[in-house]
Amino acid sequence: MGITHSILITGGAGFIGSHLTRLFVTKYPEYTIVNLDELTYAGNLENLNDIENHSNYTFVKGDINDASLLKSLFDKFQFTAIIHCAAESHVDRSITDPLAFVKTNVLGTVNLLHVAKEHWKNDLEHKIFYHISTDEVYGSLGSEGFFTEETAYDPRSPYSASKASSDHFVRAFHHTYKLPVKISNCSNNYGPFHFPEKLIPLCIHNIINNKPLPIYGKGENIRDWLFVEDHVRAIDTIFHHGKIGETYNIGGHNEWTNIALVLELCKQMDIKLGRAAGTSEQLITYVKDRAGHDLRYAIDATKLKNELGWMPSLQFEEGLSKTIDWYLSNSDWLNNVTSGEYQQYYKGMYG
Ligand code: NAD
Numbered sequence: 397m398g399i400t401h402s403i404l405i406t407g408g409a410g411f412i413g414s415h416l417t418r419l420f421v422t423k424y425p426e427y428t429i430v431n432l433d434e435l436t437y438a439g440n441l442e443n444l445n446d447i448e449n450h451s452n453y454t455f456v457k458g459d460i461n462d463a464s465l466l467k468s469l470f471d472k473f474q475f476t477a478i479i480h481c482a483a484e485s486h487v488d489r490s491i492t493d494p495l496a497f498v499k500t501n502v503l504g505t506v507n508l509l510h511v512a513k514e515h516w517k518n519d520l521e522h523k524i525f526y527h528i529s530t531d532e533v534y535g536s537l538g539s540e541g542f543f544t545e546e547t548a549y550d551p552r553s554p555y556s557a558s559k560a561s562s563d564h565f566v567r568a569f570h571h572t573y574k575l576p577v578k579i580s581n582c583s584n585n586y587g588p589f590h591f592p593e594k595l596i597p598l599c600i601h602n603i604i605n606n607k608p609l610p611i612y613g614k615g616e617n618i619r620d621w622l623f624v625e626d627h628v629r630a631i632d633t634i635f636h637h638g639k640i641g642e643t644y645n646i647g648g649h650n651e652w653t654n655i656a657l658v659l660e661l662c663k664q665m666d667i668k669l670g671r672a673a674g675t676s677e678q679l680i681t682y683v684k685d686r687a688g689h690d691l692r693y694a695i696d697a698t699k700l701k702n703e704l705g706w707m708p709s710l711q712f713e714e715g716l717s718k719t720i721d722w723y724l725s726n727s728d729w730l731n732n733v734t735s736g737e738y739q740q741y742y743k744g745m746y747g
């Protein structure tokens with residue numbers, strides 16, 4: 397018999413956090429799951445409508461920087477584990493407002509580490525502090541090679557610098573205080589509930605509304621895309637079977653240039669929307685490149701496959717089709733998240 401965990405998930409109302417929370421609440425009814433989320437522009441309780449009444453689930457609105465709130469939650473729920481997803485996650489926003497990224501991603505993570513260390517200091521057995529991180533900490537690749545767990549950190553955007561810093565703090569708490577940590581660094585996720593500031597949902601939203609599809613630079617940058625449900629399945633595997641103190645890379649073995657990806661999206665959406673072939677690709681518009689735009693990310697996930705048996709389950713074309721279908725059948729969700737603040741953000745970014 398394994399442990400009956402009481403788990404604090406941070407950022408559980410965001411994109412990846414909501415898929416993770418749903419998986420843990422439904423797969424482990426014997427676990428207590430507490431979702432702490434500040435509900436920034438990226439957090440949305442509509443992402444969790446289907447599980448909000450489950451008896452093993454509690455939502456708490458709050459900031460990971462609030463030490464007294466964290467302490468009271470530790471006292472009340474006696475957490476045995478934390479899965480830390482809360483973050484500012486969008487590279488473009490980090491270019492405009494780097495301090496917000498330092499506050500949540502660096503200071504917030506250190507605050508969480510500190511409270512966990514204090515609460516667990518007399519009994520570290522069976523505790524887990526699992527930090528969710530990104531492949532962007534490794535920097536940018538040329539046309540060849542992959543990021544492994546041994547690749548030296550070389551973050552190049554304020555977002556990736558803040559995530560790299562948080563990873564370093566997590567390792568420092570393990571080394572200095574023996575805090576039982578795990579880290580995973582994942583490539584680009586896509587799927588339902590993805591906020592339409594990121595490339596794929598932004599383009600789906602714009603194709604539906606016949607708006608330009610903004611491609612930064614020449615569209616030649618490469619990302620390694622993974623369906624979000626495959627990511628949270630990997631987190632489940634690492635949480636339960638990964639070794640304390642270890643890092644695991646998670647990736648899709650699925651590299652696409654941005655332009656090839658958007659062309660595939662246009663092709664699939666023309667069919668699904670009953671438009672003539674070639675209609676949506678006419679919306680493609682090349683715009684000013686992102687400052688410091690990393691050329692290529694690609695993950696070598698051999699360690700995760702060999703040690704823990706995880707592999708991606710979906711082909712990209714199939715995952716993309718499922719994703720488009722979800723957005724087409726959830727127009728209320730899409731309309732809600734693209735009204736209000738999103739309009740100002742969009743004008744500021746794209747004119
Ligand atoms: P997201 O932006 O969709 O969600 C972030 C969540 O954190 C939101 O619900 C937000 O309200 C919450 N949050 C932000 N600041 C907070 C604070 N101070 N206190 C409490 N809650 C706060 O992000 P995501 O894409 O789901 O990413 C989740 C994690 O996974 C992040 O750590 C990110 O770096 C990492 N990651 C993301 C990807 C990706 O492709 N999206 C890939 C690899 C790793």
Ligand code: DAU
Binds near residue numbers: 618
């Ligand atoms: O690699 C993992 C990372 O993937 C995560 O850590 C981040 O949280 C997540 O946001 C994502 O970062 P990217 O910057 O790669 O994702 P984004 O969707 O913003 O951009 C994907 C690519 O598309 C990138 O090369 C920039 C480009 N792009 C993006 C937008 C929003 C465009 O060409 N036009 C756009 O409008």
